[in-house]
Amino acid sequence: MRDTYFKIHRPFSRRKHRYDIGSPIGFWNLYDDNHFLNRLYDIGNEEQEAYYHYHMEHAIGTGKCSEAEFYELVREIVADHIEFIRKQSPFSHKHARNRVNLKCLRTFRDYLISINTYGYRGHHHHTLRYGDCHIEKGTGRKKQRA
Numbered sequence: 780m781r782d783t784y785f786k787i788h789r790p791f792s793r794r795k796h797r798y799d800i801g802s803p804i805g806f807w808n809l810y811d812d813n814h815f816l817n818r819l820y821d822i823g824n825e826e827q828e829a830y831y832h833y834h835m836e837h838a839i840g841t842g843k844c845s846e847a848e849f850y851e852l853v854r855e856i857v858a859d860h861i862e863f864i865r866k867q868s869p870f871s872h873k874h875a876r877n878r879v880n881l882k883c884l885r886t887f888r889d890y891l892i893s894i895n896t897y898g899y900r901g902h903h904h905h906t907l908r909y910g911d912c913h914i915e916k917g918t919g920r921k922k923q924r925a
Contacts (some may be wrong), residue, residue, distance in 0.1 A: 786837040
């Protein structure tokens with residue numbers, strides 16, 4: 780079984796806590812990120828903070844990562860799933876569910892941004908914006924703005 784940062788429940792057993800993740804029959808180990816988000820969708824927006832801290836305390840308590848590493852992992856999972864859902868067809872039979880899940884993910888992302896004390900900037904910091912640089916005419920080279 781693959782090691783995970785998240786608190787899981789044992790196969791063929793009941794959850795000891797409602798925030799535990801996993802499949803009842805145990806074939807989940809390559810999809811822990813999906814199970815983490817599925818449980819997030821189930822609990823709703825009101826319990827997101829408690830849910831995040833429950834799994835973070837497990838990961839830190841078992842020595843699997845630091846608080847900053849767990850934060851980065853969860854932020855990347857959320858960003859990846861937001862991007863994935865946004866790329867889905869609006870004519871798919873899953874569109875209504877995707878809209879609900881996207882709203883939940885964006886709320887959770889906003890919560891994560893509000894607690895960011897680790898200096899995490901995400902994938903967007905690699906993107907150069909128009910205000911950060913401009914291209915010199917005729918040369919095609921980028922020149923940093925002062």
